[in-house]
Amino acid sequence: MPVDDARRPSDLRARLIATILRDGPIPVDRFMVACLSDPNEGYWQRPATIGARGDFITAPEISQVFGELIGLWCAVTWGLMGTPAPMRLIELGPGKGTLMADMQRTLAKAAPRLHAATQVHFVETSTPMREAQASAVAQLSAFPPIWHAALAEVDDGPSFVIANEFIDALPIRQFVFDGQAWRERLVGCTGAGELAFTLGPVRTDFQIGPARAGDVLELRPAQDDVLAQLAARTGPTMALFIDYGPAAHAFGDTLQAMRHHAYADVLAAPGTCDLTAHVQFASLAQTARSLGLAVDGPMTQAEFLGGLGLAVRTSRLMAANPRDAAAIELAAQRLVAPSGMGTLFKVLCVRTQGLPVPPPFG
Numbered sequence: 001m002p003v004d005d006a007r008r009p010s011d012l013r014a015r016l017i018a019t020i021l022r023d024g025p026i027p028v029d030r031f032m033v034a035c036l037s038d039p040n041e042g043y044w045q046r047p048a049t050i051g052a053r054g055d056f057i058t059a060p061e062i063s064q065v066f067g068e069l070i071g072l073w074c075a076v077t078w079g080l081m082g083t084p085a086p087m088r089l090i091e092l093g094p095g096k097g098t099l100m101a102d103m104q105r106t107l108a109k110a111a112p113r114l115h116a117a118t119q120v121h122f123v124e125t126s127t128p129m130r131e132a133q134a135s136a137v138a139q140l141s142a143f144p145p146i147w148h149a150a151l152a153e154v155d156d157g158p159s160f161v162i163a164n165e166f167i168d169a170l171p172i173r174q175f176v177f178d179g180q181a182w183r184e185r186l187v188g189c190t191g192a193g194e195l196a197f198t199l200g201p202v203r204t205d206f207q208i209g210p211a212r213a214g215d216v217l218e219l220r221p222a223q224d225d226v227l228a229q230l231a232a233r234t235g236p237t238m239a240l241f242i243d244y245g246p247a248a249h250a251f252g253d254t255l256q257a258m259r260h261h262a263y264a265d266v267l268a269a270p271g272t273c274d275l276t277a278h279v280q281f282a283s284l285a286q287t288a289r290s291l292g293l294a295v296d297g298p299m300t301q302a303e304f305l306g307g308l309g310l311a312v313r314t315s316r317l318m319a320a321n322p323r324d325a326a327a328i329e330l331a332a333q334r335l336v337a338p339s340g341m342g343t344l345f346k347v348l349c350v351r352t353q354g355l356p357v358p359p360p361f362g
């Protein structure tokens with residue numbers, strides 16, 4: 001019988017409270033790491049998190065056209081790079097492996113030379129996700145995929161790096177401006193034994209502004225680590241970061257918990273909800289540039305998929321599957337909806353200096 005985990009007494013919650021009572025309140029990123037990556041009760045240890053029956057849905061799970069278009073992007077971009085071989089196709093946080101499966105199917109049909117020259121690398125920390133990825137791409141890739149815990153583990157050489165909704169899952173730190181100074185937002189514990197947000201001491205080392213009382217600044221140190229690992233690669237590398245968040249810098253508390261496709265209380269049931277926060281594309285781009293990488297975009301997901309031929313691809317798929325035509329069209333529209341994913345999601349290309357600007361950025 002399924003257990004309602006939200007009501008099951010959580011050892012993780014008890015351990016967090018014990019730690020806080022012993023050592024004091026903890027930063028938000030430490031709380032997120034515990035909730036998402038605890039080896040026993042972390043959210044990413046759960047078997048069914050993504051999809052209609054899980055907690056949230058992502059673009060590759062909505063429409064196969066998403067992965068097909070990114071596969072075609074690789075094919076065209078590989079040509080612009082001078083068709084280097086072997087090629088590494090590295091995916092960060094690949095979830096159920098659906099995006100890679102759709103890409104591989106497309107490459108096998110539309111770009112067999114690239115397909116034959118491609119080694120798939122998955123950067124994934126979750127065991128259930130690794131299992132899902134293995135079955136999703138079985139028989140589809142030219143060589144058996146290789147799994148890694150971090151991008152730095154992937155051997156050097158010409159590479160594509162694809163990250164869809166990966167950065168949003170990396171932990172953030174939050175700082176609140178109280179009108180005079182910045183203070184870190186921490187997770188503490190009330191007298192009644194409940195987890196609650198609190199503020200740390202004034203940060204005299206922070207000179208960020210102009211800011212108004214109540215503004216929240218979110219920093220994501222793990223994002224800088226990923227970019228540093230990308231910059232350290234010596235072979236020509238083309239990376240696509242697809243995620244949700246603003247193009248220009250914005251203050252705000254964007255930490256959110258999702259459970260069964262609805263917003264949940266971030267602190268209520270640690271380890272049972274997906275925790276994410278907006279990706280600040282301006283800082284992603286700025287850090288990449290400061291590390292010597294070239295950056296294109298960000299552009300909206302609607303512009304990106306539209307520029308790669310979403311309409312043509314979708315109508316072909318509809319013609320080949322007339323019975324499912326309405327559902328196929330609806331799914332594709334959802335990816336580019338002006339008041340939804342189409343504009344909330346952005347795409348940033350980060351590449352080795354000197355490589356040509358890839359479509360549809362150029």
Ligand code: SAH
Nearest residue numbers: 044058093094095123124125126129164165
């Ligand atoms: N890209 C997928 C899944 C997004 S969910 C999709 O579009 O459907 C985030 C994914 O990142 C999950 O697979 C999760 O297990 C993985 N993940 C989260 N933190 C990670 C980390 N620090 N290193 C590697 N993978 C991570």
